[in-house]
Amino acid sequence: MxxxxxxxxxxxxxxxxxxxxxxxxxxxxxxxxxxxxxxxxxxxxxxxxxxxxxxxxxxxxxxxxxxxxxxxxxxxxxxxxxxxxxxxxxxxxxxxxxxxxxxxxxxxxxxxxxxxxxxxxxxxxxxxxxxSYSFEQALLNAGIPLRHQDENKIVSVYTTNVQCVPAGRFAGPMVVSMRPVKRDQVVRAVQVTSRFPATHGAPVHIGDPTLIGVDLNRTDFDTGVFELAEDDVPVFWGCGGTPxxxxxxxxxxxxxxxxxxxxxxxxxxxxxxxxx
Amino acid sequence: MxxxxxxxxxxxxxxxxxxxxxxxxxxxxxxxxxxxxxxxxxxxxxxxxxxxxxxxxxxxxxxxxxxxxxxxxxxxxxxxxxxxxxxxxxxxxxxxxxxxxxxxxxxxxxxxxxxxxxxxxxxxxxxxxxxSYSFEQALLNAGIPLRHQDENKIVSVYTTNVQCVPAGRFAGPMVVSMRPVKRDQVVRAVQVTSRFPATHGAPVHIGDPTLIGVDLNRTDFDTGVFELAEDDVPVFWGCGGTPxxxxxxxxxxxxxxxxxxxxxxxxxxxxxxxxx
Incomplete structure (x- = not known):
């Protein structure tokens, strides 16, 4: 069958x-x-x-x-x-x-x-x-683990203080997803996701979350939160929650x-x- | 001064x-x-x-x-x-x-x-x-000559028999520009122009013009025509004349x-x- x-x-x-x-x-x-x-x-x-x-x-x-x-x-x-x-x-x-x-x-x-x-x-x-499911598979293929999958969570999503470019009545802050990436894999993560502009493309921010108004322990969405290890860098991508x-x-x-x-x-x- | x-x-x-x-x-x-x-x-x-x-x-x-x-x-x-x-x-x-x-x-x-x-x-x-001026500079930077510049002509532009995907009242054939590229530089030309999706990006066709309804000696526009050498491959890119x-x-x-x-x-x- x-x-x-x-x-x-x-x-x-x-x-x-x-x-x-x-x-x-x-x-x-x-x-x-x-x-x-x-x-x-x-x-x-x-x-x-x-x-x-x-x-x-x-x-x-x-x-x-x-x-x-x-x-x-x-x-x-x-x-x-x-x-x-x-x-x-x-x-x-x-x-x-x-x-x-x-x-x-x-x-x-x-x-x-x-x-x-x-x-x-x-x-x-x-x-x-x-x-982002598309580029996540590409990250996995490149040997970059996805913590939220490993921990069986939904990827962390945050509202930033970065304002989108407005158009008419549509205006507001950019929503981002965050994935912890090992320091020595950050460059590869940028390269891999840059190939997928139709699915958010390259990161919008790497490192210090406070520079984009994010507290990693407080999501505005019903999503997971990660413990960052010493060699983890938080990497942020534009999120389809924005529109x-x-x-x-x-x-x-x-x-x-x-x-x-x-x-x-x-x-x-x-x-x-x-x-x- | x-x-x-x-x-x-x-x-x-x-x-x-x-x-x-x-x-x-x-x-x-x-x-x-x-x-x-x-x-x-x-x-x-x-x-x-x-x-x-x-x-x-x-x-x-x-x-x-x-x-x-x-x-x-x-x-x-x-x-x-x-x-x-x-x-x-x-x-x-x-x-x-x-x-x-x-x-x-x-x-x-x-x-x-x-x-x-x-x-x-x-x-x-x-x-x-x-x-296409943008990717032309990138081609030059990569050592790929532009015949129309060398011959002081306007790049050749043709109407193809490839129909654009229509939307409402907007429908019609794709207009393309053609540049002769030496056979051993065609791959590099694809790579170089792929980096510039905002300026037409990668070629839409490589080689035999008849497959897209083009006669290289007949342009529908007031543009140059090239003599192709033995080792020249005609390479076609989407053209802003289309819209x-x-x-x-x-x-x-x-x-x-x-x-x-x-x-x-x-x-x-x-x-x-x-x-x-």
Missing amino acids: TVQSKIKAADTVTKEDLEGLSPQQLRAVFREGRWSGGTEGLARGYAQANLIILPKDVALEFLIFCQRNPQPCPIVEVTDPGSPMITQWAKADLRTDLPRYSVYKEGVLVDQPTDISEYWRDDLVGFLIGC QAVALASKIDFMITHKVGHLFVTDKLSEAVAAI | TVQSKIKAADTVTKEDLEGLSPQQLRAVFREGRWSGGTEGLARGYAQANLIILPKDVALEFLIFCQRNPQPCPIVEVTDPGSPMITQWAKADLRTDLPRYSVYKEGVLVDQPTDISEYWRDDLVGFLIGC QAVALASKIDFMITHKVGHLFVTDKLSEAVAAI
């Missing part, structure tokens, strides 16, 4: 069932409502993406905001206004093909459904924004995102979209 | 007068209407950019088009809708700070002024798109661009914005 037929035979599935499935197969499982959990570790090697859906009347400003802040907000695809269809990084329907969503009205979380068909409107535009936080703070009346950790799985191999 | 004071003393200037001027000084000369010629070779080392100004009602679709076609259309900056001010790649006014413009109404060229203040409207959005051609073909009712060869000179060193 293949993995796929095993899946087909079951009403719901476990994360182990999903291992080895292709991005297309995974999106089918999500679409059928048989998996509503996280996507970390699934379809290894394929890029995953953050989702933000906004009304068309703020889409131009939002796209300009992302263009001005490519490290936290690397846009990988934008739908045609009014269309929920992804055509470049996969052939997929944003209303159904993620495992779970967050729906915000007037800046307040109102629902976390597994399907947003009932929320879709013909004035919405979908934005896919690169996710969500900025959009929420701008009091957009309606927004849908992926639920944290429940990302869009693309058909693009991360290595196939590396800069070089 | 410094170069600058020599400039200040003259009503108009020659291209030699402009050599050694900074981007800021050059933009001042353009703003004062004392140079309306081309910008090739000026402010060496600094990125130059193509300009397209469009009405806001098509700006979102145009930006999505560029996002989907990053090699011919690498957006480096977008103005706030209604504003002619560049704030990131320079502090500059798009109405005055280029040497010469082309103004199109209903797809027809109606004027080529040195100042577009009288044409500015509060619904316009300015787009700067990276220009202009696509915007014109889409019958936008109003558009302003730089005049061909009369680009926006930015304050960014090309090497400072290289991918790695």
Whole structure:
């Protein structure tokens, strides 16, 4: 019995069932409502993406905001206004093909459904924004361990005092993820992640967290915190939480995102979209 | 007498007068209407950019088009809708700070002024798109000669049969520039230009022109044609002529661009914005 037929035979599935499935197969499982959990570790090697859906009347400003802040907000695809269809990084329907969503009205979380068909409107535009899962695999491939994976935590995420370049109503501080890197691997970590501009690219800061307004023991998010060893250097990358936080703070009346950790799985191999 | 004071003393200037001027000084000369010629070779080392100004009602679709076609259309900056001010790649006014413009109404060229203040409207959005001058300097630095410079021609530009990924009303074939590269330098040419995604990046095609619908002896533009030697390989890069051609073909009712060869000179060193 293949993995796929095993899946087909079951009403719901476990994360182990999903291992080895292709991005297309995974999106089918999500679409059928048989998996509503996280996507970390699934379809290894394929890029995953953050989702933000906004009304068309703020889409131009939002796209300009992302263009001005490519490290936290690397846009990988934008739908045609009014269309929920992804055509470049996969052939997929944003209303159904993620495992779970967050729906915000007037800046307040109102629902976390597994399907947003009932929320879709013909004035919405979908934005896919690169996710750090891609460069994390590249770090592992280069022999740079990921502490949060080793400790079975979510990567640490912080709000900095570094202001993004504003665009219209979109303004606010950059959100970053932090990974402890051994001092003698910091240069390699910069080189490796620079190859992936579509998934946040190179670090935005290395070393002293206080220079960007971060206290490593206080995250503004529900994420892990690390004990730093003597030879650990904190390395900070732009985080896809930035555009969500900025959009929420701008009091957009309606927004849908992926639920944290429940990302869009693309058909693009991360290595196939590396800069070089 | 410094170069600058020599400039200040003259009503108009020659291209030699402009050599050694900074981007800021050059933009001042353009703003004062004392140079309306081309910008090739000026402010060496600094990125130059193509300009397209469009009405806001098509700006979102145009930006999505560029996002989907990053090699011919690498957006480096977008103005706030209604504003002619560049704030990131320079502090500059798009109405005055280029040497010469082309103004199109209903797809027809109606004027080529040195100042577009009288044409500015509060619904316009300015787009700067990276220009190949940046990676050309990098090719020269790597010992890869540029035939069109050696022969004192404009680089060859062709319309291909490769369709861009469309977005709304924006659709059409990719326009490319071609440079003959010696066979043993082709790999290095790919490596060198890959570092500059903001200025068209890596080639889109190497070798047989017929595979992309190009006859090397027939350009659709007023550009040079090269005799290829036995060991020459034609190498094709995405060209900033693409978004202009696509915007014109889409019958936008109003558009302003730089005049061909009369680009926006930015304050960014090309090497400072290289991918790695």
